[in-house]
Amino acid sequence: MFNTKNRTIKIFILVFFINILCFQLSGQEIETKNNPFYFVQITDTHIGKGTNLEITQNLVKQINELPMEIKCVIHTGDILQDGMSDTTNVIKAFAALEKLEAPLYYIPGNHDIFQEHVRKEMDIFQEYFGDQIVEMDFEEVSFIGLYSDPIAYSFSVEGYDPFLELENALERTGDKPVIVFHHIPSVESFYNNTMHDGWENENRDRWEKTLNSHNVIAILAGHFHSDELHWIGEIPLFVSSSVTNRFGRQPSFRIYEYKAGKLSYRSQYEAK
Ligand SMILES: [Fe+2]
Known part of the structure; x- marks a missing residue:
């Protein structure tokens, strides 16, 4: 009789503590889900032309002065104007961008790696800025950055299969939310009041399906x-x-906010 009562009390205490633990865990889960997660995108710095280096330096300073915690900065390509073979500007660009206080991840654009020097410029890119594919795993979300120009312009690079790299990276993320970044959008471009063809349909379909x-x-x-x-x-x-201010643009970057599975952004402009 006494033993049974004791056992009942023990089970009661155990269930009580399990409930408290579950409550705390779900509370933490809700907190993580509702905590905003900020990151920054910069793109098309085109260093090596006009005043783009100075503009980049100004925006780097502005990003460092942001009041919120910036988990990372992603550069979505065209770091340079004239390709990685232009090593003087590679060094200047690297020196300007490495002043960012948040971790910075790059992928190359068509002005970083020209098709006629693809292998050589990929190697220089790797030496200064990183791999052709980058994977970052944060608590809330995973990122995959990809050099997608060979898909966008339908050319092949020995030893680099962007679709295969992308598929493998996506597999590694499991069910986690993923943000993918790359340089050339997989849609038509509209400028000079004219629609211009983009990627070949076959590549566009595979990209979308993947x-x-x-x-x-x-x-x-x-x-x-x-x-x-x-x-x-x-x-x-x-x-x-x-x-860059090329084409009469006002220099800008974006602050993204990831919250409860959704992404929002604010464009920020160069402060004079
Ligand atoms: Fe570009």
Whole structure:
């Protein structure tokens, strides 16, 4: 009789503490879900032309002065104007951008790696700025950055298969929300009041199918030097305007806010 009563009390205490633990865990989960997660996108710095180096230096300073915690900065390509072979400007660009206090991740654009020097410029890019594919894993979300120009312009690079790299990276993210970033958007470009063809249909379809078969919540790109929103199947494609003032643009970067599975952004402009 006494033993049974004792056992009942022990079970009661155990259940009580399990409930408290579960309550705390779900509380932490809600807190993580509702905590904003900020990161910055910069794109198309085109260093080596005009005053783009000075503009980049100004925006780097502005990003460092942001009041919120910036988990990372992503550069979506066209770091340089004249390719990685222009090593004087590679060094200047690297020196300006490494002053960013948040961790910085780059992928190359068509002005960083020219098709005629692809292998050589990929190697220089790797030496200064990183791999052709980058994977970052934060508590809330995973990022995959990809050199996608060979898909966009339909050329092949020995030893680099961007679709295969992307598929493997997506597999590694499991069910986690993923943000993919690359340079050339997979849609037509519209400028001079004319629609211009983009990627070949076959590549566009494979890209859309690949990304939509995983938990990709957003795609970020640059290249167009304009603010645009498109949909790649069920996934929003955010195209950011440029750091460079080329084409009469006001230099800008974007602050993204990830909250409860959704992504929002604010464009920020160069402060004079
Ligand atoms: Fe570009």
